Amino acid sequence: MRQSQLFYKTLKRAPKDEESINSQLLIRAGFIYKEMAGVWSFLPLGLRVLRKIEKIIREEMEKIGAQEILMSVLQPRFLWEETGRWSKEIGKVMYKTQEGKKETGLGPTHEEMITDIVRKSIKSWQDLPLYLYQIQNKFRKEPRAKSGLLRCREFGMKDLYSFHSSEEDFRKYYDTVKKAYFRIFKRCGLDSILTEASGAGFTKEITHEFQVLADGGEDRIIYCPKHHFSQNKEIAKLKTGDKCPICQGVLKEEKSIEAGNIFPLETKFSKQMSAFFTDRDGKKKLIVMGCYGLGVSRIIGVIVEVHHDQFGIIWPKEVAPFQIHLIPIELSSPRVGKDSEKLYRDLQKENLEILYDDRKNVFPGEKLVEADLIGLPIRIVISERTLKRDCVEVKERKKKEVKLVKRGHLLQFLKSNIKLNYV
């Protein structure tokens, strides 16, 4: 992508009302645009990140046998009356609308809808297990939207629902999803801590949250530094200084952000909504369910909260909008212009994603400062100075040192030293 064509605009200063790190940097770097409190539009750079995260999620969902569907955002009141949630619990935060006598709401979650779909097609134990997920914007009337992408009224979510013929089968899959979630967060550059939390109206048992340590977070967890143990402070019986029940390590309390959560729904919804199957013993039984949420747009905010410095964002390579920022300096020099164009084409042939700062009449300082703000993993500078030595300069955003690399060795260098993901 030629930067001269990219729709983006950086700001030297963040709007004064933005206090969270993620919103400040994402706005300043031109990734997102604020429509209103808790509602954001994604600009080209931001959307690329969103799509990268969705891609990771789809790959990991596929690995655990989940099939993608897309349910409607508009949901009818009568389904929500079956569970009594139309005006209780999460129904309270639903955006509702009315046409004549017909009432509908924008989906804040989809347990009712998925259970309705599944109960009509699942008849036999042979139809189970079944794993369905979707990636979709959810709507919730948050009493207090805040912290950039961390708490929104409209936000991207991946919600997975699993259906089983037995508790054991469900538990097995619950663990499978846990592992998949760890992989997803890791690929997003996040170290997540499996944390016990309250049943939140779904179950009397504990549920599990995937918490990421961050000062900008609104949750607090009591956790073992080796991650053997972690509890949301809401339910924690242990406290800072106590010993980890597993490894005896000293527990700590820290702020964190909930990036995902998984719930054993058991038969709560299948009971309320009459979702049965016929088991091999010929008896009609309730379907055992689990649901598993992941805040797709929130993850972007979390990544920025965790990966940044005073100059800007530091994208983990797998979610970066582009992998390489190619920056010619002294572009008015015919030699730099010609050689950088060629390098741009050569790198593209390698299926690398390049943001090529082909802007003329832009000073080096401005290009470099913007590059740090946008935060692509690899910066390659080509200039008269480097060309004199038949080199380009390679710098990783997360590192300080700058390496001069012979042009002929560049591809090899990128492959062996940086291990870029080819697209």
Next chain:
RNA sequence: CGGGGUGUCGUAUAACGGUAGUAUGUAUGCUUUGGGAGCAUGCGGCCUGGGUUCAACUCCCAGCACCCCGACCA
């Protein structure tokens, strides 16, 4: 939803009961190319409504918006 705060060019800010200034941005020209470059000229603004007043961007009231704290958060 309770409490607090803030609304001035796109962004960040200043001042003032009587002509609204600066920086940045942006446009044009010249000069310039390794950490948001220089000079010149131009563009661009007082959240909305009511009240007080000869006169309101300024004071008062209401509304709206945004931010912060709390409550809430499958």
